[in-house]
Amino acid sequence: MRLVSGGFLAIVPALNEVGAVGQTVREIKQSAPQFDVLVVDDGSTDETATAAARAGAAVVTLPFNLGIGGAMQAGYMYAREHGYGVAVQVDGDGQHDARYIPELLARLEQDASLNMVTGSRFLEPVDGGYTSSAARRAGIRLFASIVSFVSRQHVTDPTSGFRMTDRRGIELFARDYPHDYPEVEAILLMHAHRLRSAEIPVVMRRRTTGSSAISTFQAGYYMVKVLLAVFVGVFRAKPHRVPGQDPPVAAERSL
Amino acid sequence: MRIVAAHLSTAANQRIEVIVLAVVVCVLIFELVRRKRLMERYALLWLLAGVTILVLGIWKGLLTRLSHAVGIYYAPSALFAVAFVFVLVMLVHFSATISRLSDQNKVLAQRLALLQQQLDKLRGRTGEDAEDTEKAGTTRGGLSD
Numbered sequence: 001m002r003l004v005s006g007g008f009l010a011i012v013p014a015l016n017e018v019g020a021v022g023q024t025v026r027e028i029k030q031s032a033p034q035f036d037v038l039v040v041d042d043g044s045t046d047e048t049a050t051a052a053a054r055a056g057a058a059v060v061t062l063p064f065n066l067g068i069g070g071a072m073q074a075g076y077m078y079a080r081e082h083g084y085g086v087a088v089q090v091d092g093d094g095q096h097d098a099r100y101i102p103e104l105l106a107r108l109e110q111d112a113s114l115n116m117v118t119g120s121r122f123l124e125p126v127d128g129g130y131t132s133s134a135a136r137r138a139g140i141r142l143f144a145s146i147v148s149f150v151s152r153q154h155v156t157d158p159t160s161g162f163r164m165t166d167r168r169g170i171e172l173f174a175r176d177y178p179h180d181y182p183e184v185e186a187i188l189l190m191h192a193h194r195l196r197s198a199e200i201p202v203v204m205r206r207r208t209t210g211s212s213a214i215s216t217f218q219a220g221y222y223m224v225k226v227l228l229a230v231f232v233g234v235f236r237a238k239p240h241r242v243p244g245q246d247p248p249v250a251a252e253r254s255l
Numbered sequence: 256m257r258i259v260a261a262h263l264s265t266a267a268n269q270r271i272e273v274i275v276l277a278v279v280v281c282v283l284i285f286e287l288v289r290r291k292r293l294m295e296r297y298a299l300l301w302l303l304a305g306v307t308i309l310v311l312g313i314w315k316g317l318l319t320r321l322s323h324a325v326g327i328y329y330a331p332s333a334l335f336a337v338a339f340v341f342v343l344v345m346l347v348h349f350s351a352t353i354s355r356l357s358d359q360n361k362v363l364a365q366r367l368a369l370l371q372q373q374l375d376k377l378r379g380r381t382g383e384d385a386e387d388t389e390k391a392g393t394t395r396g397g398l399s400d
Contacts, residue, residue: 040368060372063364074365081369179361 006085006167008035010101011075012057013068014092018046021092025055028090032101038078039092042071048092068161073177080174088164096162100202104164107200115195116165118187119202120157139223143184146230151191156199158184168195184226188233270312277309300348304341 010028014021025037039052043065053059060074072089079087088104090096100119107117122140140159147158161183165173172193178185190197284301287293311318311334322333 058372058376060368062368066361066364070361070365073361074368077365078369078372 006083008032008105009075009079009082009084009087010035010037010098011072011079011087011089012037012039012052012092013042013071013075013089014039014044014048014052015042015065015071016044016046016048017092018044018048018051020094021048022051022055024090024092024094024096024098025052025057027098028101029056031098032088032105035088035101036084038075040071040075040078042066042068067180069177069179069182072182073173076170076173076177079170084170085167086164087170089161091161095204095206097203097205100162100200101164103200103202104162107198108164108166111198113196114166114198115169116163116187116190116197118157118160118164118197118199119162119204120160120199121202121204122156123199123201136219139219142223143226146227147184147187150188150230150234153191153197154199155187158187160202160204162202162204163197178229181222181226185229185233188230192233192236270315273312274309277305277312280305280308300345 010032012021012024012028014024017024021039025039028035028037037055037057039049039057039059041049041052041059041061043062049059049061058078060078062071062074066074075089076087086105086108088101090098090101096119104117104119108114122144140157143158144155147155163183169190172189172195173186176189178189187197281302284293284298284305288295288298318334319330322328322330325333327333327336
């Protein structure tokens, strides 16, 4: 058990989610009232920002589309600069059920050595939840075994974006976050900086409006790109200090 | 006799053409740098290429000697190999440059968005009328204007 210093922030990346973002914000405020909500509008062409602001969220509007990685990093930069102690990322499309946020927080507070808790769809067999198509599940299983092998811990859902980090995780991700399709790489980034992560079981919902960030067409590119990133990442696993930049979290820790 | 003379003058013409080409490349690069359309950092490699062509054009037999020295007995092949490697290096260099620029671009967009949000919040706090604040709260980052 530990006391978290600093506030709680829910980061909601949203791209053209005018139909779902307001509902997402309201659900977070209802299920986890101690959390402030930040919507990162990743260059939407619709009224996503207005809808989010109307629902009572703080809104950071990117001038053009940066992709999910750039948008999430902007959210973590916001969390770092405003002194938040815990940040949870919740997709703007309504897939992530805000009712699990207190459970994620409980897990994070329960174990002081944990820096990140991820909501996994595959930890417990559940009926009715959204677990993606068979082909994608096969891909996810492949990534899960690779990530588990590299990070020497049991990871079942490395592509889940429903995750909560502590201050250390916020600082790490604010400075360094993968560009596109960041979830898998982010786990390994955590591992490279000797931060610990765990999973809890969640049930995800089918998205109601908008379209998925990854079409089937892009799935091949996704696989190859992430595999390359994981492979290269293994060879840069040791964080080193770059002159003129903030020290990597692990380097800071060992000093 | 006449055939030999014709052959000689063709070779001489070709050398002159090569020299002119090299000078044009060097002058073009110089002019681009002078007009600040090209940074010195990127001009250096192209100038090096121009000067290399110039030297090869002026110094008769240098290319043959160099290619023989490395074991290539058809001089143009050596030239093509070197040119290909040069172009390859330039392209990799450009890919690295594009990566760096897009990373910097990303950071700028993030910083801009965060500052914009902060500015809107401060504006709202100092008590401008509600309509203005609401408008400001949802203005896009502003690179579009």
